[in-house]
Amino acid sequence: MLAVHQHLYRDHLKMTKESKQFQEFFVKEDIHLIQQNFQTLVNYCADDNLACCQIFKKLWAEYQNRFPHPATLYGMLNMGNAYLPINENWELFYRNNEKTCEETKEAGARALVTAAKRVLHDLKPDINGEARIDAWLFDVDWSIKGDHEFPEWYFKLFSKRGNVYLDKESLSSEDVTMKSAYVPLIFGMTYGPYPLHRSRYYGWGYLVPNEKAQNVGDPLGKHFLRYIDSKILRPTRHVDEFFVLLEALKTTKFWTNYAKRVESEIPVWYETSDGARLGAIAPAIVPAGTVSRRSVHKLWVTLTNESGTGRIGTGIKSLIQAPDGYLLVGADVDSQEQWLAGLFGDASHARSSLPCHRLILCLTPFSNMMLAGSKADGTDLHTVVANQLKIDRGQAKALNYSRMYGAGEINATNTLSKAGMTMAQAAQTAKELFAVTKGTESSGFCSISLTYSRSCVFIKTFRSFTIEFEKWVVSLVQKEKPDVPEANIVCSLYDDYSDIARLFNGGYESATFNYLEMQTHREVLRTPVLNCRLSDSLSGLPKDTPDKKYFTAKYKRSVMNWLVQSSAVDFLHLLLLCMEWLCKENNIRARFVISIHDEVRYLCPEEDAPRLALALMLSNMYVRSFISSKLGIEQLPLSVAFFSQVDCDTVLRKEVHIPCFNADGSPVPEGITYTIEDLLKITGGSLAADVTSSNEDCAKIKASS
Known part of the structure; x- marks a missing residue:
């Protein structure tokens, strides 16, 4: 904020670094110090609010110049107002994944230590005191310092030198460096017939009389897994332990990257009389966080669709679950940018x-x-x-x-x-x-x-x-x-x-x-x-x-x-605005849940789901018509006028037929997809609240879905 204020105000109103000296006071200092300096701190807070007001005053005029259409402002405000419904599966999912991830990592760490000790035993000097030659570990540090019984390279497999002497069964994943550069050498990995060799300057490769090539990353990384599967890259010793370690690295990578992000999401739990644990998360989504004005969030917007890969934690999205009697209704904009x-x-x-x-x-x-x-x-x-x-x-x-x-x-x-x-x-x-x-x-x-x-x-x-x-x-x-x-x-x-x-x-x-x-x-x-x-x-x-x-x-x-x-972001903003208008005009009880690039989701009671789905279809048609008209083309072909389908589901997932499981392992029932023809049959082509759905038509559509 200081830098922005100094950029906007270069006169007597310009903030100084001294004006932000109490920024961390409330976080770091004792409550008694806060009480003693209360008046100074309150003045700081007031000045901070004044600075925010001054910044807004300058930026609002600039914003209106850059984004003159009111639909842009509405779209940004709506995208930042996300609401993710959750239940008891949220906390259970986190605990189960933490436990499974730690157990898997421990198995991998123990497999690595077991293989390393066997290599030490196999390569120890013979009875004449001569060291055995190894095609992989020939240039590592074999020196033994002081009264230690292990060479220096072995110590580098552990996070602390003292962990070397821990019993194998008491080792945790934090005690061992599972991504050590010595791992491919311990398992004697080869590329085809060639032993892998690591140069500090050139990275991984193999020693041949050839010209210098590009630096190569971790041979156990995701880009090389297909070579391991096809046995182009393969271990030549302690194979069982190698695949235990590889499986641990593969299955825990996703959760290792996302666990802290999941933990940082703050759920709010409702007080319910029936004992059901229901809550919600309001993620801090930045509605225009990139140069192209796409939304940004460290968890929900960046998540990839990795369901069914066997990686721990990939079902995070499916934890967004509608309460009983409600559905998540939404669609992906078909070939939007194309x-x-x-x-x-x-x-x-x-x-x-x-x-x-x-x-x-x-x-x-x-x-x-x-x-x-x-x-x-x-x-x-x-x-x-x-x-x-x-x-x-x-x-x-x-x-x-x-x-x-x-x-x-x-x-x-x-x-x-x-x-x-x-x-x-x-x-x-x-x-x-x-x-x-x-x-x-x-x-x-x-x-x-x-x-x-x-x-x-x-x-x-x-x-x-x-x-x-x-x-x-x-x-x-x-x-x-x-x-x-x-x-x-x-x-x-x-x-x-x-x-x-x-x-x-x-x-x-x-x-x-x-x-x-x-x-x-x-x-x-x-x-x-x-x-x-x-x-x-x-x-x-x-x-x-x-x-x-x-x-x-x-x-x-x-x-x-x-x-x-x-322009695709403009499309999304118009779609959200059109949905807000249709829902209010026709009394459709819907709550915006989240928008991820070309995907939108709403929460509504089951009985309103067909009308909400039809509103999505119509919004898509209105928005595409508006954009075509702006470009001078007064036509809209049927192939793009409506969504190919609208999903009605109990959980948040890319497609309603993707297998999903609750935190306790029970499967989540598949959702339903509606085409425009289905919705016209169910609603009679009307968004009015007094139009009742045909039970027979609904049953037929559910059966076909």
Whole structure:
């Protein structure tokens, strides 16, 4: 706060470091000291509140300028107002995971110590006092200092030197360094036929007369597990102990990373008369915590969907459980950012070739495959690209998304090489991929004769009017000064005429990338949906700033990525606002639970679930219609008008059919999914509270789900 205040106020109101000297007083000092200095501390608190008010006064005007639409403010406030219902499973889950994790780690630690002691025994000097040669431990510190009975390298397996003498059964996971660099050496791991060797400078590898390679990380890390499974990487001794240790490292990694985050969540428990333990968590979600304004939270927003992997603690999300008689209703926005990107391409392409009242969708191949393509018949973008390049559909999907987020050919080459291609094959495939999708690059605005001939950039009437105007100016100037070249006269009419725009043609996504490219040349970049402005951290530098062009070129991909992702955030804010309106207008008793990027969840009574699900469907239609209209396209195809399905479930999970278990091990029943057709049957197409659902229709839909 001090830094922000000093940045905003550079006059007599500027705060000093001394004004924050009591910041930790209430936390660190004794209560008696607080009582003795009460008046000083209260004055500090009052000054702090005044400073907050002064900051808000300055920032509010700036906020309104950058985010002028009220839907943005509502969306941010609503996203920060998350409410996660929990029950007794929350505390039981934490205790069970802590216990299981510790037991698993202890088993791994004991297996490591057992293997290390056997290696010591096998490699101890023979009766002649000569040390035995080992292909792995030949260059570690075998010296024995003082009256110790173990070499120095063995001591480094333990967190404290004294732990070496503890009985194996009394060892805990904290006594042993389970990720020690000596672990692969103890188990005699090989890469193919080659013994692993670790260099402090180069990392892990194997000793061969070859050129120096890149640093390699932990051979027991997640990136190398597939090599262990295929036995390319394998232990050559104490195999049973190795796999006990490996299993401990694999299964406990998730909980080790997230345990403190779970513990830091503060549950509030309700007083109930029936003995049921019910509560809630209000997570401190930052509604715009990234440059692209995505929400951030150290636990709930960053959690990956690892259900069914056997890792301890991966079922954290499923602990968010609706009370009896209530359901969690929500949906994932289908292909949200791809739809926006396709819409951008259609809008820019259509404007250049059609009058405004005839702008239509699917004019570009990318949009056509996204909206009309089907995975079933192989006409969707991912399948088309995969077939054309002869790669797996999963690889094509990953490459398509990364390309849309700004990744280039080098990233695609590395991704394909990791999938098993040689570097030469990967480079060639990546080149073909970009030619097929992004298209071939041609630098725009580099020749007067070509400037206005690009129909993908300029409207026909604008081109002809501009050329006539330029010819008129040239004729006037050359009457007075006939020696001045035409090119010089035309260039002098425009600011930054020499700036080059990288345009693409011939690819499925060329129109989309041309739209994004042209947007990056704006002086002030805003989203086309809610007019939200780009952050200062990525905005162009002032005109005469040194290295201005270098900065712009370096972060251009980030700016293009921002435009797509930030427009997706606009989509989410509009969706939340529309849901609030529909729920209030139709008396739907719903409480916002959480939003994770393109996913929204609400809590409501069971009897209101179909109406809430229909409200979600309608909100999706309204929001997509609004965005299409903002871009000049007065059409919305049925394929994207409604969610593919709305989930009604008792727990928070990615899909209603994913197996989930309570903390006591009992399975959680599967939820129900509703399509728009299902909801129209149940509700009769009405959100009114007096419309009762057909029990017969509900039963049929539940059975089919």
